[in-house]
Amino acid sequence: xxxxxxxxxxxLEALKNPECLAHYKDAEWELLIRLARRVKLLGRLALLVKxxxxxxxxxxxxxxxxxxxxxxxxxxxxxxxxxxxxISWALEGFDTTIVALKGAAYALAxxxxxxxxxxVDLDLLVPESDLADIExxxxxxxxxxRPISMYDEHYYRVWSHEIPPLVHAERETExxxxxxxxxxxxxxxxxxxxxxxxxxxxxxxxxxxxCPVDMTLHCAVNLxxxxxxxxxxxxxxxxxxxxxFFSHQDAGFWIHLIDRANQLKLGRILYYGLYxxxxxxxxxxxxxxxxxxxxxxxxxxxxxxxxxxxxxxxPQHPDKPRKRVALARWxxxxxxxxxxxxxYILLPHLAYKAARAVKxxxxxxxx
Amino acid sequence: xxxxxQGLKVAMGPFNVRIQTRHQPLIKQLYMLYSHYRLVQxxxxxxxxxxxxxxxIKNPLRLNVRFLIDGQSPFESFPEEQALAVLExxxxxxxxxxxxxxxxxxxxxxxKKGAVALFPAWPGSGKTTLxxxxxxxxxxxxxxxxxxxxxxxxxxxxxxxLMPLKNxxxxxxxxxxxxxxxGQPIPxxxxxxxxxxxxxxxxxxxxxxxxxARWIIFPKWxxxxxxxxxxxxxxxxxxxxxxxxxxxxxxxxxGFRAVEQLVAxxxxxxxxxxxxxxxxxxxxxxxxxx
Amino acid sequence: xxxxxxxxxxxxxxxxxxxxxxFQPDSGKTHFLNHMSMQMxxxxxxxxxxxxxxxxxxxxxxxxxxxxxxxxxxxxxxxHFDTLGLIKKES
Numbered sequence: 034x035x036x037x038x039x040x041x042x043x044x045l046e047a048l049k050n051p052e053c054l055a056h057y058k059d060a061e062w063e064l065l066i067r068l069a070r071r072v073k074l075l076g077r078l079a080l081l082v083k084x085x086x087x088x089x090x091x092x093x094x095x096x097x098x099x100x101x102x103x104x105x106x107x108x109x110x111x112x113x114x115x116x117x118x119x120i121s122w123a124l125e126g127f128d129t130t131i132v133a134l135k136g137a138a139y140a141l142a143x144x145x146x147x148x149x150x151x152x153v154d155l156d157l158l159v160p161e162s163d164l165a166d167i168e169x170x171x172x173x174x175x176x177x178x179r180p181i182s183m184y185d186e187h188y189y190r191v192w193s194h195e196i197p198p199l200v201h202a203e204r205e206t207e208x209x210x211x212x213x214x215x216x217x218x219x220x221x222x223x224x225x226x227x228x229x230x231x232x233x234x235x236x237x238x239x240x241x242x243x244c245p246v247d248m249t250l251h252c253a254v255n256l257x258x259x260x261x262x263x264x265x266x267x268x269x270x271x272x273x274x275x276x277x278f279f280s281h282q283d284a285g286f287w288i289h290l291i292d293r294a295n296q297l298k299l300g301r302i303l304y305y306g307l308y309x310x311x312x313x314x315x316x317x318x319x320x321x322x323x324x325x326x327x328x329x330x331x332x333x334x335x336x337x338x339x340x341x342x343x344x345x346x347x348p349q350h351p352d353k354p355r356k357r358v359a360l361a362r363w364x365x366x367x368x369x370x371x372x373x374x375x376x377y378i379l380l381p382h383l384a385y386k387a388a389r390a391v392k393x394x395x396x397x398x399x400x
Numbered sequence: 401x402x403x404x405x406q407g408l409k410v411a412m413g414p415f416n417v418r419i420q421t422r423h424q425p426l427i428k429q430l431y432m433l434y435s436h437y438r439l440v441q442x443x444x445x446x447x448x449x450x451x452x453x454x455x456x457i458k459n460p461l462r463l464n465v466r467f468l469i470d471g472q473s474p475f476e477s478f479p480e481e482q483a484l485a486v487l488e489x490x491x492x493x494x495x496x497x498x499x500x501x502x503x504x505x506x507x508x509x510x511x512k513k514g515a516v517a518l519f520p521a522w523p524g525s526g527k528t529t530l531x532x533x534x535x536x537x538x539x540x541x542x543x544x545x546x547x548x549x550x551x552x553x554x555x556x557x558x559x560x561x562l563m564p565l566k567n568x569x570x571x572x573x574x575x576x577x578x579x580x581x582x583g584q585p586i587p588x589x590x591x592x593x594x595x596x597x598x599x600x601x602x603x604x605x606x607x608x609x610x611x612x613a614r615w616i617i618f619p620k621w622x623x624x625x626x627x628x629x630x631x632x633x634x635x636x637x638x639x640x641x642x643x644x645x646x647x648x649x650x651x652x653x654x655g656f657r658a659v660e661q662l663v664a665x666x667x668x669x670x671x672x673x674x675x676x677x678x679x680x681x682x683x684x685x686x687x688x689x690x
Numbered sequence: 691x692x693x694x695x696x697x698x699x700x701x702x703x704x705x706x707x708x709x710x711x712x713f714q715p716d717s718g719k720t721h722f723l724n725h726m727s728m729q730m731x732x733x734x735x736x737x738x739x740x741x742x743x744x745x746x747x748x749x750x751x752x753x754x755x756x757x758x759x760x761x762x763x764x765x766x767x768x769x770h771f772d773t774l775g776l777i778k779k780e781s
Contacts, residue, residue: 098446118775588700
């Protein structure tokens with residue numbers, strides 16, 4: 034794929050062919066750092082520089098920023114895993130299944146480059162029938178709901194698929210406990226029973242992980258169903274990493290992936306996952322893989338997504354944002370909410386969200 | 401002007417910063433207060449910040465300013481008169497959030513005889529006022545806000561910048577240091593009235609010279625108090641210092657070891673004071689006798 | 691029911707003349723401990739012990755009588771250390 038813009042190229046080449054970093058000039062490094070930071074890939078970049086033996090030859094003003102990102106990633110990873118440790122401790126004796134998702138899961142699964150991943154919250158999947166008890170037990174041991182408005186609380190409990198986030202009184206890690214992987218009100222219904230049935234144990238904790246194909250599918254669901262896609266290049270890279278990692282471990286991975294996607298009715302989403310991962314990161318997906326998917330998006334929709342998605346995923350140039358990209362993102366933002374909620378709920382919700390947009394952005398920037 | 405296109409590129413201690421704005425009043429203030437900063441050419445810049453103006457939604461006749469870093473706005477907009485304060489706070493925030501290859505102490509730092517004294521911040525410390533006085537009277541300014549410690553080398557890096565005086569301190573310093581260059585007072589900020597002091601030229605010129613810490617002094621300004629320096633227990637100094645660092649926990653074991661090294665190698669005190677002349681003399685005495 | 695501290699050896703300890711600042715690597719947290727708390731942790735690192743044994747040991751070490759007050763305090767510290775992950779119940 035030829036990126037539209039020079040700055041996309043600077044970032045993409047660094048991620049795909051890190052050897053080229055040996056030839057980057059100061060101006061390119063400066064821009065690369067700013068772009069990588071925007072899409073939360075500074076830690077990844079740091080690991081790539083180290084892996085290719087370039088640390089000593091890269092300018093000091095660059096390595097100090099890379100080092101800072103690694104320190105921060107390490108700390109976030111530690112906080113997340115410790116939070117998981119404390120949650121297991123708090124739920125000691127209560128018979129349930131806790132499945133770690135996203136960043137914590139990648140760390141526990143030993144996904145390459147997970148030490149450089151900037152992941153802030155802890156996401157867990159538990160059986161719906163145990164959710165109320167789990168929330169009570171955690172609150173007894175010191176967790177509290179993040180203070181949120183009644184409106185938001187309603188959104189979380191009824192419309193979304195989470196209880197409001199929990200935070201322990203003495204720590205900062207936010208814990209999001211899910212009982213399904215897609216919003217209750219969306220058309221997508223994922224059979225959580227199947228996910229639990231195939232979940233795998235971890236060596237040193239009581240926590241489980243989704244099996245490889247489920248972890249991969251969840252990543253795709255998160256990217257194409259739940260999110261607005263703005264600056265989410267990192268999440269697509271996660272998807273690419275997962276597919277490369279698991280396919281190396283198991284030659285039958287691709288077949289299982291398609292079968293599972295069909296079984297869970299996630300064909301459309303996986304289609305997009307495979308399409309964009311190949312398009313942008315050249316993921317080695319075997320020929321004919323997507324042919325076996327039952328539910329593929331129509332060609333019109335595919336063309337629209339092809340036009341909309343990459344500009345949304347890639348970071349804007351920090352000094353020269355383009356209107357066309359803003360438009361693409363706006364459309365995707367609407368789409369993501371449309372998928373999550375019926376229109377009659379969506380419009381009042383969006384009006385409320387618009388009034389609070391700045392707060393969310395500044396919080397995101399702090400991270 | 402420079403600021404419109406390329407932006408004003410200056411070195412702030414170990415970091416290079418590019419500032420862009422079209423707001424004329426801010427440009428004038430920067431011309432006066434930033435005059436001693438080293439201008440940067442052809443070097444990598446770590447912080448790209450901008451002050452934009454926009455119409456207030458509530459009152460379209462008023463102009464507001466907004467701080468942006470790498471094109472993103474971390475906080476809400478403010479009345480235009482606060483432009484300089486907003487710029488300085490924004491840069492502080494950017495440093496505090498991004499820098500993790502150094503231990504960042506929230507403290508004033510001054511140097512004499514090749515060694516550094518740290519004045520950790522806490523409410524009522526008056527550290528900025530104290531620091532302003534000291535760096536015009538025989539001490540070199542490292543910073544009134546950030547103790548930048550390279551924990552591998554065990555040294556502090558200077559980052560002399562504008563010192564924001566608040567409320568009554570402005571008049572106190574004007575009287576105490578008639579030679580100090582102070583910007584226009586900015587009323588009604590969330591910290592009250594703020595006025596910025598230009599850092600002394602010599603401190604700026606020596607900002608490449610790092611130094612190790614010798615003294616850790618926890619200051620407290622109390623009206624009419626006599627100047628008193630009292631030793632403080634090491635364990636207490638440790639906990640106070642650790643809780644006073646922006647990124648102590650982020651640094652994990654390295655942060656622990658760095659603070660341990662500081663407390664073990666420095667003389668730690670609490671300081672109560674009210675009179676700037678008296679406290680300046682006392683601190684010179686402390687340093688000269690060590 | 692017995693307590694133990696199986697990660698004691700991993701702690702980074704700075705000894706300031708009988709007061710301790712302690713870094714706990716798995717949580718990344720730093721704690722301030724007095725002499726008795728430190729002794730308690732060290733005692734628990736050898737092998738699992740019951741609350742009563744802890745009280746008796748610390749009573750001997752400190753010269754304080756192991757009355758109800760003393761035992762209640764020990765209980766509170768144990769609860770707090772358990773929450774912090776410095777100690778755990780023997781499984």
